[in-house]
Amino acid sequence: MATVTINGKDVEIGSNERLNCIQAAAKVGVEIPAYCWHPALSVVASCRMCLVEVGDKKPDGTVAMQPKLVPGCQTPVKDGTVIIADSQKVKDARKATLEYLLLNHPLDCPTCDQAGECYLQDYSFNYGRGYSRLNEPKNIKPDKDYIGDQITLFTDRCIMCTRCVRFTREVSGSAELQVVSRGSHEEIDIFPGHPVNNPLAGNVVDLCPVGALCSKDFLYQQRVWWLKSTNSVCQGCSTGCSVTVDQNEDKVYRLKPRVNEMAQGHFMCDEGRFGWKYTHSEERLNVPKIVSNGHSTSQSWEDVLGSVRSSLQKAAAGKQKIAAVLSPWMTVEEAWLLATWIRSLSPQAVLAVGPVRVSGTDEHFPRDLRGNVIEPVKFTIRAEKCPNRAGVQAVAAHFMSDLMPFEELLRLASSGQFSAVYLTGGDPQGWISEMQAEALSDVETVIVQDFLPSPVLQHATHILPSGTFVEREGIVVNHRGLAQLIRRAVRGPDGSRPDSRILWELSGRKGLFQSESLRAEIAAAVPALAGLTHPDLKSTGVLLESAQQVTI
């Protein structure tokens, strides 16, 4: 163990940890402000915001401090390192750096997206001079809305931290962004005709400490202090990026990646970042229905749920089998509720896992000019687009030794094997074609729980409008077995209900959906999911080793 002293406080650094001064200070709650440094990018030490005094504590206890300031980001700590981040020298240097950054910075706060989450504002407030000594004209630079389909640049707000340029060179490898010109005339730009439209483009907006690079999707939409953030998991693919969902008054405004070394690291892809709009689609199913002969005969949840229960009980008592499709978009809890309930109605009920959508191949980044991957890989967009195949399969495998693929279930349905099928959808890009849905045309009871219309609705006898991931709480397990919690951030449209509530009530459990006790129940019953009660579940997530081994 190494002992490092920061502002007089000692902190222990593990022997495996390679930390710089900023990271070491953060361990004891001391902020060393920085712009250009980012844990996922190369160190350039160019913003000069993180300057601190550094020294060495000798074995005899005396401290030898270096005569000049050094950037904290490029100075590794070791046993005996002494960091002073609160001396007058350091404070003066910070004041000076901030003054320099504000010299040519436009007074855009009233209209700038970044206000409220801006490092320039925050550091100026904490460490700045508080007034301007500029009596000269500011440099004015033109705005550039052509930077990317999703990205616009307010050039004179830029503080030249070059995080965005380094991202496109080191993480995406696409090298669209560049610094042009020299000195105080420098600007961020693209090469004409080569905008930043790579699959990871949106991350540069997150990386920008100020409001220079902005998301066109979010531009002028909402002030960040009205937004409420909820930790969740992107449902775009089996990478399962940790995200935050930012909403106000039940309207989602944006998704941002949340740092999680156990999941994806620091970033997320654009498909996930912008791929949640369906949650506010006008086409959302929002009326529960019992359908017979093409007409809906009731539209109240009580009636519909009651009818579902009685239809299934009747079908279970009959000669044919009943079946349920567990969508790989369901949470573990929801899959458990459905599976246990169906099996309680009929021990021979067939459980199948819904269609596992695979699109292309895994996309690794960074990639070079020819599209070849450059090691080490820093980000992957997975070809498997379901967020919880592993979790749902773990639940299904507990009940069925041979998991049935979706196509097989359809084949059985079309050959008249089932009198009732309970289908769960959840894939916003569609999960069943018209031709596939035909297989259910002769099934007597077809229950569809989904949030967007699909061809199967025309064969449905019961329609249960369900919730998207921002409206539900539960566990999803990613490609390598990491179990994470998605959390409810907004209320869905009136008339829809989160799947967990639907299934909790259908299965006859009393009261409100209780996620904690349900997870305990599952963990006790399914060895592969024993980790669900681990405290880490609520922060970084928990690796479920055995969940990876379940395959279809």
Add this chain to the structure above:
Amino acid sequence: MSVLSEELREKIRAEFPNYPNKRAVTLPALHLVHDNLRAVSREAIVEIAELLELHPAEVHDTMTFYNFFKDEKNPLGRHRVWFCRSISCMLRGGEELLENVCHHYNVHPGETTADGRMTVEFAECLGACEGAPCILVDDVCHMNVNPSTASALIDKL
């Protein structure tokens, strides 16, 4: 239709053996193209990048660092005349010399004369301070220049 002739490409390729990677040929390539075509156009940058196996932005950002290279919007005239404005030349009339020439030929620093004959630029210390004020005409330095010797030189271009 390629902007860089095969001959120009050959000259660029001839530099490859001198360096362990192609990226180091960026400046030599820019010089070759700039001298030849009097500007480095957007298409030329794309073609240089292809030859050097770089992204266009990686060539373009180097190019714009040195305000030496012109793009297709402001190509060079037939000749380029640099007037030093650093301390030793300034102390001996360098700035007045520049002003005189600009006035005489009706051109601003950075611009080309209407007849395309010359592009006038100001330069930082040209390293000929013993002959201040000095000017650099294309690749040849002239020292102890005054407005009349400057005009004489320029008129002969």
Add this chain to the structure above:
Amino acid sequence: MATFEPALFARINKPDSASLKTYQADGGYSRLKEFLSMAPGDVTNIVKDSGLRGRGGAGFPTGLKWTFLPKDYPGPIYLAVNADESEPGTFNNRYLMELDPHQLIEGIILACHAIRSQKAYLYLRYEYGTSYRVLDAAIRECRAAGILGTNILGTGVSCDIILHRGAGAYICGEETGLIESLEGKRAWPRIKPPFPAIEGLFRKPTIVNNVETLCCVTQILYRGTAWFKSMGVPADPNNPRDPGSYGPKLYCVSGHVNQPCCVELPLGVTARQLIEEHAGGVWKGRRAKAVVPGGISMGFLSASELDTPLDFAGPGKVGCLGLGTAAVVVVDDQTSMVDVLYNCCRFMSHESCGQCTPCREGTAWMTKILERIRTGQGRTEDLDLLMEVAGSMGIIPGTTICGLSDGAAWPVKNAISKFRSEFEDYIRSRKASVTSAQQLMAVH
């Protein structure tokens, strides 16, 4: 003062001085084979013992720098020759390259041998077209004569020189800025550590040496360390960290003198001696108000400081940054220091690479403040503000990545502290002195 026998400039006045024939007739390359048969470490030791300090501006002991390379490195190791000479007032490297290229080439070969490098990249500023042509011809002569290439003169040692032209940026004279530029990138100096000796050009161990330094290497090998140490200013015996200022130095003298020139003299000559004994005195019968001691980055000597010895230690004792390139620029007593300082600040803000905040913004701000002062809208507080800004930037306080900032700050510090009353008078007079020429060059 006794006439000094030039060594670096021994051949520059000979007819056809740049040719191989002239160099060899003078004894050049005659002992190259002998030197290349020595162990590399022995060559390094000779250079170390000579006390040679880099002539490019930093004055770091050359032999010592060579020892920073990793031992037994499997290679390649590079030598980068810094021929980017762009410090205003400096033109001595130009003389060496145009008039005696072989002295430099021999120095390059010797240095490469000492550091176990087979390849030297000569980074030459673009504006030195004549130097380029002369060096190119000289290198070809050497290759044809078996002096460059593989198995030089049958010694088994290989060395070649690649000429690489710059594109007009002062920051390419900073050693890691040079390296980045050579690699084809924007010349943004690198953060250190790692130092170039460990990770330099193309991420390989690299030594960057100045042209004049390498020419000194040639003379040291041929004439001996005793000769080199016989001139200059010896190390201060009371200061163990003083490496002394040994050997000859090329001093450039320009500005308001009758005979601007470049002259070779032992280190330690004073500005007054240079002006009066070698440059014909201040022009037009005037007196010197301020003298730049070593390129504008070093600041200014006031009229009462002209007897400061111009060795590595002297200028620092009177508040200048150091000896720098030993380029002396004389400002007469009819020139405004405000104009002079403006010129220096404009240069620095134009050349700032823009990477780090204090230099990028600070140099431009200082220039703008001086512009405002020169339109007659200055205030006395501006002088304190300029001092404060200048004091907050540089590698000396640790706030920037390279020394351009220090070079930008020093003229401001010296000008305002040594000529404060002139600045105050100027401000009080509300004089405007922006010339129409300067308005033409408004983009700085």
